[in-house]
Amino acid sequence: MIDLKALRDNPERFKTGAQLKGVTVDVDRLLQLDASKRELGTRAEALRAEQKKLAKETGPKLGQLMGKMKSASGAEKAALEAEVESIKAAPARLKDDIQKLEAEIAAIDPELQTILLAVPLPPDNDVPRGTSEADNVELRRWAPDGWDFAKSFEENKGFAPKTHLELCESLGLVDFPRGVKIAGSRSYVLTGRGMQLHQAILRFAFDTMVNENGFTPMSVPVLVREESMVGTGFFPAGRDQTYHIEESARGGGYDMFLTGTGEVGLMGLHADEILDETTLPRKYVTVSTCFRREAGAAGKDTAGLYRIHQFDKVEQVIIDKADEQTSRAHHQSMMGYVEGLLQKLGLPYRLLQCCTGDLGVKNADMVDIECWMPGRGDVNSDGRPTGAFGETHSASRLYDYQCRRLNMRHREGGEAGKGATTFCHSLNNTVAASPRILIPILEMHQNADGSVTVPEALRGYMGSLEVIA
């Protein structure tokens, strides 16, 4: 959520921001509703002050009179009743007026909230402008010794590559038909070495973050309440992408949602809390199953392990005090952790600065990391793919957009300390999402004989297995 005060002060900044992100939102309407609400609120508040004053002044007297009335009778009682009624009349009239104003406020508030939640965080000025992923800008790329991006896989390695689908099939790593039988389209079963490799990469990623990069390991819920989805900024925009457990429809208490990323649980941890600055930054890592409906993605990347409804992901988040330079530094280091990981895995990759149109509502800045996948991309004259980058990571910088929604603040000296509270800044980045990351691992480490060499970093998690054959 953006700061409504900031919007009032500089509406153009938010209008431009929305435009750059390609988001349609009626900022003028929001300002108009906000002005009305404040005007009505101020009037209601003045009346309420008057009402409270009267109640305080006349309250004790009323109590006395009511007491007397109980024992009184006849003319005395009638006189007392009349006095009570006359005292009550003024505040009663005020109450009516207040209720009318409150009804007016209640009538405009839902629309105000709806628009407010939809206003995107304006992109940072140094984010390149653009309308789609075609306008994203490559920052840098890396490849292990012996790999030249200018050459084809065959020129680099001396044999034509198989796609990950072919490798999964021939090596018995994934069973797609049975996955589909059990759970429908975009489902799969990891089998044997496939499952082992999947677990190995998750463990490797998780352990690296905990043991080498100082992140606190966490297990968080993946089945969450709507508030958590709204608070983390996934709703309302991402509602269509989320599985919805309609408990209310079966007479149960409340609906729940399956999270598409561990970020929801990690960021939800400190909702409504005031964090002690001495405990910042909080660096958390979790591994969780992620669920995505992929509604509207029909036909896109349909083959194989690329776009699926359920996967597992190691996710990192950092929560720190509100400081742009600190946030920017965290962003860099979070990408650095991933680069270190990919280099240990020997996977060629590039960093892609997302343009304004590709940021999503909650990010000020986002950098995608893409791994080279020989089995993707345009096909050659033989009908074989020529390779392409595929997104495997996404590093977001959100300023206080998320923490404002979550009501997560920090203050010097902690909860009981002095000084003003400030909304925290938050960042998040993938560490490893599997099985998608298996695509470059399998395709890049395949051998001419159809086997796949296990990257050294993963062998410890696979019983020292060196080659999957």
Add this chain to the structure above:
RNA sequence: GGAGAGGUGGCAGAGCGGUUGAAUGCGCCGGAUUCGAAAUCCGGUAUGGCCUUCGGGUCAUCGGGGGUUCGAAUCCCCCCCUCUCCGCCA
């Protein structure tokens, strides 16, 4: 799933219709005392919104939302959460 008990400030814990935004204790901050510290004493100590002539004013908030009332932390209704016992269970 059944039965019961609760949710009050950073924490503990009173209040159960009328200056109660809330006693008291702890914690925290400032001061006194001290060579310094502990102990003791004194004072202070919620968050958010709106208005502001920037002095301040004002409203909301006692799990959340509605209601009753001139007036609600206190009464009523719905929801959420926690705990205890029974049942079931990885």
